[in-house]
Amino acid sequence: MISKNTIDTVFETARVEEVIGDFVQLKRAGTNLKGLSPFSDEKSPSFMVSPVKQIWKDFSSGKGGNAVTFVMEHEHFSFPEAIRYLAKKYNIEIEETERTSEEQQEASEKESMYLVSEFAQKYFQNTMYNTDEGQAIGLSYFKERGFTSDTIKKFGLGYSPETWDAFTKEALGQGYNLEYLEKVGLTISKDEKQFDRFKGRVMFPIQSMSGRVLGFGGRILTNDKKAAKYLNSPESDIYHKSKVLYGIYHAKQAIVKQDNCFLCEGYTDVIQMHQAGVENVVSSSGTALTSDQIRLINRLTKNITVLFDGDAAGLRASIRGIDLILEEGMNVKVCTFPEGEDPDSFARKTPHEELLRYLDENAKDFIQFKASLLMKDAKNDPIKKADLIRDMVISISKIPDRIKREIYIQECSRIMEISEEVLFNTLAQLMQKDISEANKKFVQEQKAFEVHKNETASVSAKVDIQYELEKKIIQILLLYGDFEEDFEDFLWKANDDGELKEVREVNKYKVFQRVYLSLQEDEVELANPVFQSIYNNLIAYFNQDKKFEIEQYLMQVSPELSQEVTSILMADEKDMLHNWEAKQIYVKLKDKTVSQYVTETILSLRWFLVNKIIEEIKMSLSNTIESDNSENLSMVMDYSKLINNFSVKLGRVMSRYS
Template sequence: MITRETIDKVFETARVEEVIGDFVQLKRAGSNYKGLSPFSDERSPSFMVSPVKQIWKDFSSGKGGSVVTFLMEHEHFTYPEAIRFLANKYNIEIEETEVSQEDKIEANEKESMYLVSEFAKTYFHETLLNSEEGKAIGLSYFKERGFTNETIAKFGLGYSPETWDAFTKEALAKGYQLDYLEKVGLTILREDGKHFDRFKGRVMFPIQSLSGRNLGFGGRILTNDKKAAKYLNSPESEIYHKSKVLYGIFHAKQAIAKQNNCYLVEGYTDVIQLHQAGIENVVASSGTALTPDQIRLINRLTKNITVLFDGDAAGLRASVRGIDLILEEGMNVKVCTFPDGDDPDSFARKNSYEDLVSYLENNAKDFIQFKASLLMDEAKNDPIKKADLIRDMVVSISKIPDSIKRQIYIQETSRIMDISEQILLNTLAQLVQKDISEAGKKLKQEYKALEVVKTETQSAQEKVNIVYELERKIIEMLLLYGSQEADFDDFILKANEEGEMIEEKETSTVKVHQRIYLSLQEDEVELANPLFKEIYTDLIAYYNQNEQFNIEQYLMQLSVEHSQMVTDILMTEEKELLHNWEAKHIYVKTKNQNVSQYVSETIVSLREYLINKLIMDLMNSYGNEEENDLEELKSTINDYNKLKVNLTNKIGRIRSTYL
């Protein structure tokens, strides 16, 4: 584990503008920097970096936080990975607490499995490069495939010795538990207590998550043993679910986002060979049929998928089923096939980068054109087969959620297949209606429930928004001014010499967070928004433990959700700068021009709203009271109305005092 001292040093040293500047082109905007969002496609800059506050905010996507959260969002790093990246950038030595045998046992099961899997990746890679067997068998195989040393290192390719338990022995000697070796599927334990390596005698392909953690392995046998599977994958485990994983996603994620397209292939070597050739936005389904979870993983990075198939017609028909799944997820799909006898691996080896790019661009077909060209030759002289083909194309179109896209594809199918557009539309309508009918049964009761509360929700929306804005202001004041001292005026009722009750102004100097806390405690007010309530509690605790507010230190302890909300609030004024109001002679008043007034007005406004709500609740219960309770109810409502008038007057006095 990385020590707290190292983490603190990283936060103290790293400059948010320097780190983000390596990924985003930033331009100076006053005391801040601005640029185009790296998380969305935009033409006007909505991405702001504050060197003073050491935070960033992307107003187009809502993301924001510290330098570490940027790396976690943009590079998909884990927290420790982001810390290590920054430590390396600023030449900070990483101090770690040694993981003892007891710590390994006590570590949670999932983390222990990750540790075992990472150790295995290192072991297999070092065996490939450094052992005689590894070099003679494994490394020779990879070199024959045309993989360079850089590619072998980048993908962490390895070799598992032919010996029955070479890996397991080494892992046990290093202190890893047999239980976890078995759970991740690296070791097979027999009933007689003996154990052996699952992947013995195979070249190894580590399978990584989107963030780069090692989840499992694919192993290819190099002998002609007909009883053994050519490829063997890790079994399902707590950390490896093959239906949710795509081979190569860690190395491809940046290129996929940048190119706004993902090439989908079938095998490990297809991915590696294309990547080495310069086509880096490529992933594989690792020999398993494409699943919705795998498609959604790509959907986080792009809406566009190009499926690459080899020229084998039988394989094409089997693989075509995945296209409907892609369409069903609302994504755009194209298909590119290679000449007979070629697959992505072999084709990439034969051609230069320029020729490869040109081929992919010129031969990628829309899925409608692809289906038509695939089956038309055998169907053109058979009306029944042609009808089945057309119906198959319409079934695919029916999976598309977007009605406009469906209409366009119907027109295209009509043109290609030379059939009436109206007939296709009628068929499509039947298919869509069938899907809607089935889904409707499931949702019918939910719609009824929603209809009941619809009116109440609409009428309450304005009130919810008022509370939200007032509570957001309270969090904003704590973040911006919590440790500042300010003069606050209170109007106290006192008796004069004649015994009349008059108001006298008393001024006290207190810190803003104390004033807010005491005011809310006085009225026993709890924030209604769960997120604001959690942040409020954290902030009050932070101020009670720290003399000054340190934004970097505070952000370190926040979750991603809290961090995004906090940076959104802190960067409110920077958002105004994006619009360049002053250049248009529109001047936005900054809140720190009068902290006392801002704090007092907000607290009083919240109290006024809550009293209004109490009055409305009482009035709504008016007809439900017994006759002898009506007078008491009227009296209570009158008292609240008087308090409301006093609060309204108080807001006026606050404003006039500070004008």
């Protein structure tokens, strides 16, 4: 168990903008920060971070919370895992009791798979450094590649011994479950025997964006033609190769800082470039580039520079991934190395400044690169050239931004020596085809949706006023609960003649006290059960007479309530996404007139509830025409007077809710 002292220290130290900034590129939006949602595929930012409140809200998925809940949501961590991750990030020593073997086996399945993978990484590195075989084969290989000791340790490189079951025996001996060794693909069971998948290979741990070991890549060093040169972990609950980029954990901060990501092919390419001082580099680990991998980069930067070996055949196969990058609305450049060179070999022998200069000077726009590459094949063959031009226009059609498409068409026209009109016509045909296919899909989806729409239309047509007013009550408590304000009280007092007169007094109250007393006076409970739970929780919290800090409060509420609290707190921040101030539309700040805002909200809720009672009485009158309704009519009159009283106090005429 992690001690409460450690948890408190993590909450006090972790800054939500710093934690999220490791995963999402954030840009200033007033006092807040905004970026693309890491939980959904989107082109316009709907993700908002409030450094002042130390919370975040993703308006596209509805998720929200503090620094800890972000790590839990993004990395699918448990609470203790998130605390450990943040403690590591901020160099906070974790106080906890050591896990027994029983507790280790009781850990969640996914956590068990992470634990097995992390044990394996330590085992492989220990084997490489502390055994004769590991030093002679594994360590010497990495040293020959030019990797320093610091680099080897930073990337967690290791060696799996040649013995068939050395790792599996050690893991089982340490109390790790065979089931999880098999699930992550480290152990293969056959005929009631177990074998190490990565026997006799140097090991490259594959880490998530937060640094957890997801799987491995293993390279064989012998000339065994029957064995694959590189072997990767199989797909598992924690490792999906299409959604992972090798090196992203070590590159993410540099990618944000440089606002560019270098994309190459292999593990050693990434490591060598990183060691050479180019840290904003990742690899697709030898697999074909996927949309999920591109979106991972898109959270950090809009700019990708694809690094290609100087091998022409490999170039043609690799440029297919460029269209995928363009579809995501990203800016693509391509940099090729001299023939016979790759990022690994070139970075190894090129001084840092010269390497940076080469990358800068040789990074071409994708259209220039593609044209120069394919034109060599077309030469003077008109049919091949026509196919090439169509291929170029297909790539341009993938770009979502219309202005960029037009600029690229102009550039393509210049390079290919063909009129812009022809290219625009071809582009229009391709776009029309895409639109037609999209329309067909839309029509099919609409037919399915119409049934659901018809069922819910009558429900959604009406705004739930009580819900909105109750939400405002919670918002007031969260934003201003411990503020002390002047409030008006209207009391009936006898004058010198014994007549009762309504007297106005101004008294000081804490906002939470005023809200509580007002609702208690009318014996009002919030109809929404989640709001009522938050309300009870907040009143109890304020009564402890502690300073209200949202991050401390969120620590002690359930995930369901935390989600709702964040949504309420960030509701106003949503306006920042639309940049209203740039359009000279300014939102009135409620904290300038807190007492007025509180009074109006409470009176509005009371008005609504009284009006609801009146409507219920009227309904009962219509159903009992022959009965004596004088008492009910009298009640309606009394309640109507109460509504008039609300109107006077509000100082304005309010239309009745219906």
